[in-house]
Structures are given as structure tokens and as C-alpha cells.
Amino acid sequence: MEKKIRRLRRARKTRAKIGELGAIRLSVHRTNLHIYAQLIDASGGAVLAAASSLEKDVQSQLKTGSNVTAAKFVGQRLAEKAKQLGVEKVSFDRSGFAFHGRVKALAEAAREHGLQF
Numbered sequence: 001m002e003k004k005i006r007r008l009r010r011a012r013k014t015r016a017k018i019g020e021l022g023a024i025r026l027s028v029h030r031t032n033l034h035i036y037a038q039l040i041d042a043s044g045g046a047v048l049a050a051a052s053s054l055e056k057d058v059q060s061q062l063k064t065g066s067n068v069t070a071a072k073f074v075g076q077r078l079a080e081k082a083k084q085l086g087v088e089k090v091s092f093d094r095s096g097f098a099f100h101g102r103v104k105a106l107a108e109a110a111r112e113h114g115l116q117f
Contacts, residue, residue, distance in 0.1 A: 021091060023090065026093060030095075035074055039078065053071075071101075075110040
């Protein structure tokens, strides 16, 4: 439990800074089996778009939701949804996770497909 508390403490610091900026937040959550990403409005009250490795379209194209390939696909999918909403600039919220592996792959895929952060 202590490990989760430390991660949430790191996440709180990042979210406080993003709140000061008043930017749309791209929030990432990673579990052992899946990866999730959301675009949250500047007030923090509404989810504008979401993508995850649990979606039917994603699952049909991937073998598993717990690898870098799945993370790249989710990042691409979220960037496409953001473009449809007219969102280009976001702040990246890694939720206290290290910017490494699946989190990094998702971020790079979102950047490649048009999101700026």
C-alpha cells in the first residue's frame, strides 16, 4: 500500500501544477493488464474523451492490453478523438507513474498524431 501512496503523492503535485496552468489534462492510468487515457477539461469536472485497451475496437486488433504496442494504439486513438473535438494543446499527467515504457509509448504516440504537450 505504501507504494501506491507514494505514487498518488507524486500525482497530486503534478495535478496541482496543471491546475495552476488551467490546461486540458491528458491523464494516464496503467495497471498490470491494461492502460487507460483520458482528456479532462481545465476545471477537472468533465472527461472530454477517453481511450483504453479495454475498448472492443482496440482488443480486436491487439493480443494483449499490457504491452507497449497496446499503449501506442491507445495514444493514437486518444489523439484522433482529441482532433475531432478540436483539442490540440494538453498537459500530460502521468499520474505518478515513471515516464518510461508504456506511459512513454502512449505519450509519444499521442504526440505523433497531433497532440502538443
